[in-house]
Amino acid sequence: MLAIGExxxxxxxxxKTLRRYHEAGLLVPxxxxxxxxxxxxxxxxxxxAQVIHRLRELDVPLADVxxxxxxxxxxxRAALVSDHLARLEAELDRTRxxxxxxxxxxxxxPVPLRVELxxxxxxxxxxxxxxxxxxAMGAWYAGALAELEAAxxxxxxxxxxxxxxxxxxxxxxxxxxxxxxxxxxRRGRVHPVTxxxxxxxxxxxxxxxxxxxxxxxxxxxxxxxNALAVSGPVRExxxxxxxxxxxxxxxxxxxxWPIFRMS
Amino acid sequence: MLAIGExxxxxxxxxKTLRRYHEAGLLVPxxxxxxxxxxxxxxxxxxxAQVIHRLRELDVPLADVxxxxxxxxxxxRAALVSDHLARLEAELDRTRxxxxxxxxxxxxxPVPLRVELxxxxxxxxxxxxxxxxxxAMGAWYAGALAELEAAxxxxxxxxxxxxxxxxxxxxxxxxxxxxxxxxxxRRGRVHPVTxxxxxxxxxxxxxxxxxxxxxxxxxxxxxxxNALAVSGPVRExxxxxxxxxxxxxxxxxxxxWPIFRMS
DNA sequence: ACGGGACTCTCCCCCAGGGGGAGGGGGCAG
DNA sequence: CTGCCCCCTCCCCCTGGGGGAGAGTCCCGT
Numbered sequence: 001m002l003a004i005g006e007x008x009x010x011x012x013x014x015x016k017t018l019r020r021y022h023e024a025g026l027l028v029p030x031x032x033x034x035x036x037x038x039x040x041x042x043x044x045x046x047x048x049a050q051v052i053h054r055l056r057e058l059d060v061p062l063a064d065v066x067x068x069x070x071x072x073x074x075x076x077r078a079a080l081v082s083d084h085l086a087r088l089e090a091e092l093d094r095t096r097x098x099x100x101x102x103x104x105x106x107x108x109x110p111v112p113l114r115v116e117l118x119x120x121x122x123x124x125x126x127x128x129x130x131x132x133x134x135x136a137m138g139a140w141y142a143g144a145l146a147e148l149e150a151a152x153x154x155x156x157x158x159x160x161x162x163x164x165x166x167x168x169x170x171x172x173x174x175x176x177x178x179x180x181x182x183x184x185x186r187r188g189r190v191h192p193v194t195x196x197x198x199x200x201x202x203x204x205x206x207x208x209x210x211x212x213x214x215x216x217x218x219x220x221x222x223x224x225x226n227a228l229a230v231s232g233p234v235r236e237x238x239x240x241x242x243x244x245x246x247x248x249x250x251x252x253x254x255x256x257w258p259i260f261r262m263s
Numbered sequence: 264m265l266a267i268g269e270x271x272x273x274x275x276x277x278x279k280t281l282r283r284y285h286e287a288g289l290l291v292p293x294x295x296x297x298x299x300x301x302x303x304x305x306x307x308x309x310x311x312a313q314v315i316h317r318l319r320e321l322d323v324p325l326a327d328v329x330x331x332x333x334x335x336x337x338x339x340r341a342a343l344v345s346d347h348l349a350r351l352e353a354e355l356d357r358t359r360x361x362x363x364x365x366x367x368x369x370x371x372x373p374v375p376l377r378v379e380l381x382x383x384x385x386x387x388x389x390x391x392x393x394x395x396x397x398x399a400m401g402a403w404y405a406g407a408l409a410e411l412e413a414a415x416x417x418x419x420x421x422x423x424x425x426x427x428x429x430x431x432x433x434x435x436x437x438x439x440x441x442x443x444x445x446x447x448x449r450r451g452r453v454h455p456v457t458x459x460x461x462x463x464x465x466x467x468x469x470x471x472x473x474x475x476x477x478x479x480x481x482x483x484x485x486x487x488x489n490a491l492a493v494s495g496p497v498r499e500x501x502x503x504x505x506x507x508x509x510x511x512x513x514x515x516x517x518x519x520w521p522i523f524r525m526s
Numbered sequence: 527a528c529g530g531g532a533c534t535c536t537c538c539c540c541c542a543g544g545g546g547g548a549g550g551g552g553g554c555a556g
Numbered sequence: 557c558t559g560c561c562c563c564c565t566c567c568c569c570c571t572g573g574g575g576g577a578g579a580g581t582c583c584c585g586t
Contacts, residue, residue, distance in 0.1 A: 002487065003533075003534080003582095004533090004534070005432075005532095005533065005534080006493075008431075008432050009428050009431060009432060009483070009493070010479065010480055010483035010484075011476070011479075011480055012431045012476040012479065014432060014433065014434070014573085014574085015432065015534085016573070016574065016575090017572085017573070017574095019535090019536095020572075020573070024572095035581095036534080036535075036580075036581060036582090037534080037535050037536080037580095038533095038534060038535075038581080038582090039534085039535095043483070043484040043487045043488060044484075046480040046481075046483060046484055047368065047480065049480070050368055050476060050477055050480050051365070051368050051369065053476065054361050054364055054365040054368060054474075055365065056572085057357065057358070057361040058358060058361050058362065058365070061571080061572095062571080062572075074371065077369070078369070081365070081369065085362065088358065088362075092355070094320065095320070095321060095351065098317050098320040098321050099321065099348065099351075101317055102314065102317040102318065102321070102344070105310065105313055105314050105317060106314065106340070106341070106344065108337065165272050168271075168272060168275045169268070169271050169272060169277055169278065170277065170545095171277070171545095211317075213274065213275040213313060213316065214313055216273065216274075216275065217273055217274055217309040217310065217312070217313050218309075220272070220273035220274075220306070220309060221273075221306040221307075221309055224265065224306045225306060230269070230272070266562075266563080267562090267563070268561095268562065268563080277544090277545085278563085279544070279545065279546090280543085280544070280545095282564090282565095283543075283544070287543095298552095299551075299552060299563075299564075300551095300563080300564050300565080301552080301562090301563060301564075302563085302564095319543090324542075324543095325542080325543075433574095434574095
């Protein structure tokens with residue numbers, strides 16, 4: 001049996017950290033002296049400690065580490081681990097996108113943005129709606145688009161989306177994905193929605209959605225500079241989507257902000 | 264001029280976060296109403312906000328973000344940014360190493376460790392010593408090894424290291440890198456050191472140093488199982504180093520733990 | 527049997543980088 | 557004038573630790 005200090009030396013985990021893992025139920029000492037509170041570890045706990053160490057290096061939250069450690073079944077453990085590796089992959093993608101976007105932002109001569117005013121009439125579409133966390137948007141978008149495409153026979157134009165502003169302010173909000181079609185069906189999550197007419201300031205965003213906020217910002221500057229004001233949820237139109245071109249740099253999204261004139 | 268809520272919508276930064284950035288001096292509103300405390304932002308601050316957003320996505324600390332934002336010179340700004348990108352690269356390397364090591368740890372049939380007891384006589388070597396943070400170890404090791412190799416003409420064996428145990432417990436400790444040579448010189452940081460004789464439990468670690476702690480743990484288990492105890496700093500011997508083979512999976516390090524018999 | 531030093535215990539405060547919510551003032555339209 | 561929405565500050569919460577105080581324990585040597 002090993003005292004906490006020896007166990008610390010053997011695992012390269014600090015004494016503080018070992019105590020915290022005990023408290024969290026992650027790595028419970030093989031024995032705790034009732035009288036003194038002294039923790040005793042068994043040498044057989046060293047491999048577990050090292051798995052925890054590796055998972056923490058990968059920024060796996062302690063709660064998830066516990067799930068992995070406690071899963072006795074090798075299969076479910078492997079599944080949990082590969083879940084997290086997939087999460088790391090996704091994070092890496094986001095990091096790459098942020099680097100690309102940062103370079104563009106620091107580019108000394110930026111591409112000027114073209115903004116167009118457009119009056120959009122009332123239209124009835126097939127839509128799917130939900131309240132979504134912004135970090136779950138990617139998955140929701142893919143699923144909803146697939147369901148819409150399966151439910152709609154005749155498409156009369158590109159798909160679009162309507163995004164509540166609180167989504168961007170608070171990370172969660174009402175979103176709607178829609179496809180224009182005659183006589184929209186009502187099947188599964190798909191149902192008809194009538195979009196009200198609006199006047200939009202429209203700019204086209206080229207590239208992956210990760211840096212759409214840059215176009216949002218430029219659009220916002222333009223709106224402010226032209227003495228207009230924003231009212232209501234953002235409308236997006238997907239001109240080129242992953243379905244049509246797998247290369248993210250080819251994607252084209254129209255971003256339309258409902259405006260009214262500040263008289 | 265924009266109220267904080269509008270600015271939030273335009274930049275996709277939450278109101279809370281904007282206030283925090285104001286407090287941190289990162290993004291100071293163009294005007295603050297003396298009487299009410301209301302913050303007003305100018306549309307020209309949107310690009311700055313987006314650069315900050317990107318840098319935070321890359322986990323750049325707020326203090327460093329401030330340095331980047333405040334550097335008016337485009338050259339020094341680019342240098343600061345690429346510093347952080349290099350840091351991200353290094354972190355990515357560590358993540359990759361952790362993934363590899365994790366897979367090995369979860370491997371159902373692990374490679375058994377061979378441990379050898381070895382009596383090491385007193386020896387006088389050319390050495391460089393320092394107190395080092397464990398996250399600065401890599402850089403320190405490379406620099407010290409280069410200086411040692413330049414200072415020593417005749418090498419009588421592979422280089423070695425002596426590592427204080429507190430380095431692993433507290434993340435900082437005394438370390439020594441040494442090369443056996445006749446008549447050790449005294450030049451720059453290099454000076455002669457006489458290493459006392461010890462009895463070592465020795466195991467060979469194959470692969471990059473990132474998962475050396477796994478071998479440490481196995482060695483520790485063996486030492487405990489054989490009713491021995493550890494005393495004194497760890498000794499390492501570098502049999503195959505990056506100098507000899509650039510492939511990390513070919514590196515070989517002997518890890519030796521000074522022991523004494525618990526009679 | 528008794529020091530003394532090394533070890534361990536709990537408890538509290540600190541950090542970054544935010545989020546949640548309370549409680550109170552400001553501004554504008556109906 | 558009265559809602560209602562916006563904004564303010566202030567405080568506590570989260571994760572995953574680190575630092576240090578003050579007190580109790582263990583064990584070795586004498």
